[in-house]
Amino acid sequence: MINPHGGELIEREMSAEKREKIINEITDFYRIIINAEQAQEIENIAQGVFSPLKGFLPENEYESVLEHSRLTNDVPWTIPILLGISDDDAKVMNPTDSIVLVGPDGPVAVLDVEEIFKFDKKKHVKSVFGTTDSRHPGVKRTEEMYDFLISGEIELIQANPHPFDRYYLKPKESRLLFKERGWNKIVAFQTRNPPHVGHEYVQKAALTIVDGLLINPIIGKKKAGDFKDEVILESYNALIENYYPKQHAVMSILKTEMRYGGPKEAIHHSIMRKNFGCTHFIVGRDHAGVGDFYGPYDAHDIFKDFPDLEIEPIFFKSFSHCKTCGGPVNDKICPHPPENHIFFKGTMVREIVNEGKIPPKEMMRPEVVEVIKSYEDPFVK
């Protein structure tokens, strides 16, 4: 099976005894309030999704990621995992303190403070998002962050219940699942939309060269107008049930938020899938992009800089239904002109559904359409 990224699958979940002790003594700790998204990223660190990270990046690692897209030990890493703190918190905390991070549902983790440092937001956004334009959601979010960052290793007190936990596998669990199924080569497909026929075509094309397919929707904070998480999951269930060989396809979720970091996020997404045990990762057109901030294939080109990533990207460009060929095709295999094609695009599906119309069967399976139709409002407000 593929190595965890950096060689070690990180597990930093507290034992039941330690958890009880910390909770009993919680008033002795300095506490910082964090939001649900930050609590989620802490779970990702603790459960190995972000291996080899054991906590929030210290300054030298952070600078290395910004300048070289690698940790200081040369391991590829493109998206800094950071925790901002207020000026008031920064003033009273010292390196070597142990503090408790408290999320909306209670205590999340203990953090052993290593450093507190100010960060250069302009440099950060230029490196991570390739722009300083505040219209980019990642830039806007960074501008809204506190000026100070805190670093240090974390230990998870407890994972908060999540409405879709039934679909979540930790990296250790997905790795054992693949082993049990006898899969050596596994391709991961990331999605944040109900599947159209183009997605199905890509997944099945990739599956023909590997042993198993992991459909891995991103579940987390989304933009207004995106499909709701439950719609995505139910529609994939319908697709798998009706059109996939069950011995070769599974679905589990990735609980994280989109950063819209385009090419750099494509590398980050690959790293997370490698930690889940996947050997291949499908990268489509404008992966993790937003608006016109990135070129359509920037997220393909960046992989040339990471010959040591180990997980292998599978690149796809455009897909469509060709009326002459009579089925789904891609730009490599179909000679017919654009007017013969119905192009598959998530935005197009959204527009059709928004107008109260039904996507044609060449674009979307009827079972998937049924799921979408069963929701009065399938979109995030």
Place this chain on the structure above:
Amino acid sequence: MQDKKYTTISIPTPLANKIKKRIEGTGFNSLSSYVTYILRQVISSIEQDEHNVEFSKEDEEKIKNRLRNLGYID
């Protein structure tokens, strides 16, 4: 500002010349960047499968039970 540490290695001049010729027009802007690329590729392929994730018996049973309960395995 953190500077990445670099070091110098020696390779035979004819090999260096051969590589310089080979990387012309490839997007590699220096001999060093090409050699770094190749070494990263080689080292990562050597390290493949060196760091298998171990499961304790107890861990394995616990995970299998969860996978069974969720319908992922029989």
